Amino acid sequence: MSVLLSVYSSTRFLGSCNANCYDGKNPSELHDKNEHFPCSCICGGRNHAVGLTRALKNVAQGVGLSRADLEAYAQYRDLNIDDLLVIDRTRIISDYMARQVAKARLNPVPVGPDDLFYCEALTASDPLATVEGSGGGGQQTPTPAGRPSEVSS
Numbered sequence: 001m002s003v004l005l006s007v008y009s010s011t012r013f014l015g016s017c018n019a020n021c022y023d024g025k026n027p028s029e030l031h032d033k034n035e036h037f038p039c040s041c042i043c044g045g046r047n048h049a050v051g052l053t054r055a056l057k058n059v060a061q062g063v064g065l066s067r068a069d070l071e072a073y074a075q076y077r078d079l080n081i082d083d084l085l086v087i088d089r090t091r092i093i094s095d096y097m098a099r100q101v102a103k104a105r106l107n108p109v110p111v112g113p114d115d116l117f118y119c120e121a122l123t124a125s126d127p128l129a130t131v132e133g134s135g136g137g138g139q140q141t142p143t144p145a146g147r148p149s150e151v152s153s
């Protein structure tokens with residue numbers, strides 16, 4: 001089964017336009033002809049029941065990939081469009097890769113402690129303070145605490 005489009009939010013996979021859609025029943029058999037959304041798919045119903053060949057052509061022409069398509073999708077599900085991403089699965093075929101791309105786009109790696117090359121010294125309050133202090137202090141003769149006087153006669 002070919003997946004044509006997959007929708008992800010920053011936290012999860014939301015759904016795909018796949019054979020359930022393009023091999024689905026003709027919308028006229030399911031809904032009134034004026035029904036705007038024969039399916040709640042990211043394709044906006046334009047791939048619905050059209051068959052794989054036509055659906056592939058549609059996606060190549062941008063069906064389901066426009067901002068407007070995503071807007072409708074987000075609105076229908078009461079989601080935040082800025083938290084959504086559509087992956088063109090005719091280009092990124094593996095589930096794994098699609099997930100990785102979605103993750104990278106929606107959750108950019110934060111620069112900071114999570115970064116392997118993050119350098120603690122850059123943000124430490126005053127890295128030189130302790131070094132200077134030990135210079136003036138001079139001899140650190142460990143004073144034996146009161147032992148000598150305790151020696152009895």
Ligand SMILES: [Zn+2]
Nearest residue numbers: 017021041043
């Ligand atoms: Zn669809």
